[in-house]
Amino acid sequence: MFCSYTARLFPHGGRADYLVLHLSDLVRMSFMGATSDNTELRLAGLKSLQEVITRFSTVPEPEFPGHVILEQFQAQVGAALRPAFTEDTPSDVTAAACQVCSTWIGSGVARDLNDLRRVHQLLVSSLRKLKHGSINTQLYSESAATLEKLSILKAWAEVYVTAVAQEAKFNGNRNNNDEDDNIFASSTETLLSLVRPELDSLVSYWLAALRDSALLSLPAQFSKQLPPSGGAFYKAESAEACREYYRASWPPILLALAVWLSKSNFELPLNVEVSETWPDNEPESRFHLMIGIAVEALCSRTTYADDNTIQSCVRAIHALLQCEWCQLQLMLDVKLPIELCNVLHRLILTRDSLTSQHLCVNCALAILNAARSSIHISNTIDMKNGNIPNATTGYGGLPKTLYAGGEGDNGIAKGTTLTFALMELCLCVMVRQVPLLCSSEGRLIILPGILYLIIGFIRESSRLDENSVLPDLPVGHLTTVATASLQALRNLASSPPTDSTLSKWITIMQCALFSLLQLCDGEYRKDECVLMLSCVVLASVAPSQVVLGHRESVYRFVRLIRSQLQSEHAHVVSKTLQALSSLLARRDVNAPFISSLGQDVFSVIRPFVTSNNHMENVKNITEEKLQVLQDALKTLEVTVTVADGKRSLGISSIIEKAIGKCVIVPIESPSASATCEGKSSHC
Structure with a gap:
C-alpha cells in the first residue's frame, strides 16, 4: 500500500504492516546503497531510489495538506545522487544516476526552484562529458562510454519535455487567473528557464544521437552504409554492443527534438556543428529522418514496442506537425500523409490503451490541419506562374508542388486518397467507442x-x-x-x-x-x-x-x-512457430512457454547447426524447411527482445552460433552445388 493516510487507518501488527509506513527506511537504504564503494551496490541503490520516487511521488502528506510525503527527503535524494557525477565514477553508475535525476525532476516533488536547482546542477555537470570528452575510456570500455552519453542525453530529453509541459500548464493557469497577477509575478522563473541555456548544444547532440540510432537500426544487408570510424557517440568496434543502448534511449530524445524544432519552425541553432558522419544537414533530411524513425517503430513486426515508446513516437509526429514548414513538407507528396493515417489506423486497431488511441486521434487532426493549410496556400497563391513569396517558410519559400485537395470527383479510392484514409481512421475510432448493448x-x-x-x-x-x-x-x-x-x-x-x-x-x-x-x-x-x-x-x-x-x-x-x-508437415511447424512468436511477445504470460518450449524451438534448427552433416543439410534445404528455419530464428529473436539482460545475452549467443553455422562457408566448392534454398539460407 502506498497511501500513508489509508495505511494509518488500518490496525498495526500481523499482516497490516504497510510499505508507506517504512518510507524513511526505504530512503535510508537506497541512500546507503547509492553512496557505497561497491559498484553493484551503488547500481542497486540508485534503482531502488528511482523506484521509491516513482511509487511515492504523488502520495500526499497527511499532516500537511497540499504537500507530498517525499518532500521531506529532498536533501537525502540530492546527497545520494551527487557522488555519481564525479570524474572517477564508473559509466554505468553515472548513467543510472542520470535516470534518477530525470525521474526526480519530472516527479514534481521539488516545487521550489532552488531545491530543484541542486539536482539540475548535477545534470549540467554531466554535460562536460559530452562537450569536453572527459570520460576516461582507458578505464572503461567504449560501449560503457556510449551508455553514459546516451543516458545523459535521454535524461535531458525527459527533463526538457517535462519543462515544456509545466510551462504550458503554468501559462494556462496564468491566463485563467488574470486577477491574481501579483501571485504569478513573484514566480516567473520555471523549470524551462533552467533548461533553456543548455538547449542549443543539446539539440545538436540529440540530432547526432538520432542519426546514430538510425544507422545502427539498418538491416544487415545495409551494413556497408555504416561509417567506418563509427558515429557521434560510438566507435565502429563497439557498434554491436551499443545497439541496445540506442534502442532504449531514442524515444524520449526523438520527442524532445521534435518539440524543440516545432517551436523554431524546424530551424537549427546558428552555432550547430555539422557531423562528419552525416554531412547532409538540410531540413528535408532531418524531417525524413525523424518521421522515418517514428514510423519504423510504429510498424515494426520484429520487435514489440511498449506503450511508452508508441506514445513517444505519436507525440513526436504530432509535435512536428505543429510547425508550418513541416506541414507543407508533409503535403509535398500525398502518399506520405496517407501512409501516416494507415499507421495510426493500425495502432488504434491493435492498441487497447486509451491514451495511445487519444494521441492517434490528435495526430490525425494535425494531419488534417496540415492538409487544410496546404489547400489554403494552393488556392491563394499562383504557384503555376511562379508567384510564390520567398519568406513564408524560412527555407527558400514554398515548394513547387503542394497537395491541393479536390478529391472525390472520380470517387474516393482506397489507398490513394487522403479523404478515405482519414474517414477509415475516424470510423475505426467511433466503432471502438460504441457502448455494448448489454450490461456487465x-x-x-x-x-x-x-x-x-x-x-x-x-x-x-x-x-x-x-x-x-x-x-x-x-x-x-x-x-x-x-x-x-x-x-x-x-x-x-x-x-x-x-x-x-x-x-x-x-x-x-x-x-x-x-x-x-x-x-x-x-x-x-x-x-x-x-x-x-x-x-x-x-x-x-x-x-x-x-x-x-x-x-x-x-x-x-x-x-x-x-x-x-514435432509435426511431419513443414507448413504446420511454420504456423506453430509464427503463433508461438505472438504468444512469447506477451511479457506477462510468456514465462512458462519459454521455459517449456525453448528446447523444442531450438530442436527445429538443430539439424542445420549441430548435426555431423549440417553443412549438407543447409545446402540441400527445401523451400518449406527454409521457411521453418526462418520462422524458428524469428521466434528466438522474439525471445531475445522479451528476456532480461543476462538471459538475453545467452539466447543471442545461441542465435549467433546457429546463424553462423547456417552460412555456406567453403569457397573451393562451386556455388552451383548449393540449391537455391541453400543460397537463401546463406543470405
Whole structure:
C-alpha cells in the first residue's frame, strides 16, 4: 500500500504492516546503497531510489495538506545522487544516476526552484562529458562510454519535455487567473528557464544521437552504409554492443527534438556543428529522418514496442506537425500523409490503451490541419506562374508542388486518397467507442452460450473425417468458418469488463480455453493445428489470469504446441512457430512457454547447426524447411527482445552460433552445388 493516510487507518501488527509506513527506511537504504564503494551496490541503490520516487511521488502528506510525503527527503535524494557525477565514477553508475535525476525532476516533488536547482546542477555537470570528452575510456570500455552519453542525453530529453509541459500548464493557469497577477509575478522563473541555456548544444547532440540510432537500426544487408570510424557517440568496434543502448534511449530524445524544432519552425541553432558522419544537414533530411524513425517503430513486426515508446513516437509526429514548414513538407507528396493515417489506423486497431488511441486521434487532426493549410496556400497563391513569396517558410519559400485537395470527383479510392484514409481512421475510432448493448451482468449471462457456439464451430472446422465441413483439406488449413470463429473468439477475449464482474468473466474464459484444449482428446480424426491456433488467438489477447490461472490448461497448452512443433508437415511447424512468436511477445504470460518450449524451438534448427552433416543439410534445404528455419530464428529473436539482460545475452549467443553455422562457408566448392534454398539460407 502506498497511501500513508489509508495505511494509518488500518490496525498495526500481523499482516497490516504497510510499505508507506517504512518510507524513511526505504530512503535510508537506497541512500546507503547509492553512496557505497561497491559498484553493484551503488547500481542497486540508485534503482531502488528511482523506484521509491516513482511509487511515492504523488502520495500526499497527511499532516500537511497540499504537500507530498517525499518532500521531506529532498536533501537525502540530492546527497545520494551527487557522488555519481564525479570524474572517477564508473559509466554505468553515472548513467543510472542520470535516470534518477530525470525521474526526480519530472516527479514534481521539488516545487521550489532552488531545491530543484541542486539536482539540475548535477545534470549540467554531466554535460562536460559530452562537450569536453572527459570520460576516461582507458578505464572503461567504449560501449560503457556510449551508455553514459546516451543516458545523459535521454535524461535531458525527459527533463526538457517535462519543462515544456509545466510551462504550458503554468501559462494556462496564468491566463485563467488574470486577477491574481501579483501571485504569478513573484514566480516567473520555471523549470524551462533552467533548461533553456543548455538547449542549443543539446539539440545538436540529440540530432547526432538520432542519426546514430538510425544507422545502427539498418538491416544487415545495409551494413556497408555504416561509417567506418563509427558515429557521434560510438566507435565502429563497439557498434554491436551499443545497439541496445540506442534502442532504449531514442524515444524520449526523438520527442524532445521534435518539440524543440516545432517551436523554431524546424530551424537549427546558428552555432550547430555539422557531423562528419552525416554531412547532409538540410531540413528535408532531418524531417525524413525523424518521421522515418517514428514510423519504423510504429510498424515494426520484429520487435514489440511498449506503450511508452508508441506514445513517444505519436507525440513526436504530432509535435512536428505543429510547425508550418513541416506541414507543407508533409503535403509535398500525398502518399506520405496517407501512409501516416494507415499507421495510426493500425495502432488504434491493435492498441487497447486509451491514451495511445487519444494521441492517434490528435495526430490525425494535425494531419488534417496540415492538409487544410496546404489547400489554403494552393488556392491563394499562383504557384503555376511562379508567384510564390520567398519568406513564408524560412527555407527558400514554398515548394513547387503542394497537395491541393479536390478529391472525390472520380470517387474516393482506397489507398490513394487522403479523404478515405482519414474517414477509415475516424470510423475505426467511433466503432471502438460504441457502448455494448448489454450490461456487465447481462454479458456474463450470454457469454457462455456464445462461447459454446464458437467452440462448436471450431470443433467442426477441425474435423478431418467423413463428417468434416470440407473434405480433403490439407492439415493446418483455416476455412472461412474457422477464420470467422477465431476472429469472434479474439473479440470476446480482448474486452474484459472493468467492474466487479471481472473475476467471473475470467473464470468463464478459463473454461473456454480448457474446453478448446479438451477437443484434442476427441476420438475422431482432427486437425490439431487449427485447435492450437484457436488457443493461441485466445491466449494472445486475454488477461494473464485466463492463460496462467489454471495449471492443467497451461500443461495441456504446452503439450499441444510441442506436438505441433514435432509435426511431419513443414507448413504446420511454420504456423506453430509464427503463433508461438505472438504468444512469447506477451511479457506477462510468456514465462512458462519459454521455459517449456525453448528446447523444442531450438530442436527445429538443430539439424542445420549441430548435426555431423549440417553443412549438407543447409545446402540441400527445401523451400518449406527454409521457411521453418526462418520462422524458428524469428521466434528466438522474439525471445531475445522479451528476456532480461543476462538471459538475453545467452539466447543471442545461441542465435549467433546457429546463424553462423547456417552460412555456406567453403569457397573451393562451386556455388552451383548449393540449391537455391541453400543460397537463401546463406543470405
